[in-house]
Amino acid sequence: MPYGTPATTGGLTKAITTLTLRKMKQEGIKFATVALYDAPMAAMAKKTGVEVLLVGDSLGMTVLGYDSTVPVTMEQMIYHVEAVKRGNDKSLIMGDMPFMTYATPEQALTNATRIMQAGAHMVKLEGGAWLVDTVQMLSDRGIPVCAHLGLTPQSVNKLGGFRVQGRDDAKANEILEDAMALDAAGADLLVLECVPSTLAKKITDAVSMPTIGIGAGTETDAQVLVINDILGLTEQPPKFSKNFLVEAKDIPGALEKYVNDVKTGVFPDAEHIFL
């Protein structure tokens, strides 16, 4: 085959759906998520059993060289969702909605439709209670939503930096209440980023949707890491990330180890969590 067209056999044999993930939560089976952006990596993720692919707006920083996710556009997201979709027909594909493309429910509906039509099975939105009406609207119209709480990178300028969220009781309670409200509004997944492990556990126990942690301890229903961090491509990696290529002989080996370590609860260990 010319030009390294990604293989499409092996690994996951059944398509992963929102129901698969809810069942896994109920049965206490952890699932792996990777934020990635192109067809060959998506194909490798299928082969190594990664259940959920996030086409994250982190691509603004990891691929495009911006210093935050704020400049990322709808066109860039659509381009990368289409590429990931071409490489993988089994994992559940989640597409991030870029900064300020979901400021009102109507705007969210228009832009989420475009991400879904590019090949995503779900959209991801950053924010708390203010998104309840939007989540309800998208969900009622058949668009699954992943909520995102804790450190929400699109708000980095408001938060004053990429920092752990929910360390004091007031903020922890606010995040817990936001999670419960978004769950009730119909969200299907929840990313918890950079929150203390105890808070992530409390939220995971309180909501019916599966939770996916990144810097959120061991007790979430799943973990997510960015592919650049898994492969040691990040110059100053965040505390919660791990270079899995160090203990593997090649890229598929690193992804396999990540999936295995998530499923067995080996990752994250004490070194990669916040208390």
Ligand code: KIV
């Ligand atoms: O954009 C992204 O990749 C994300 C993950 C880090 C959760 O939102």
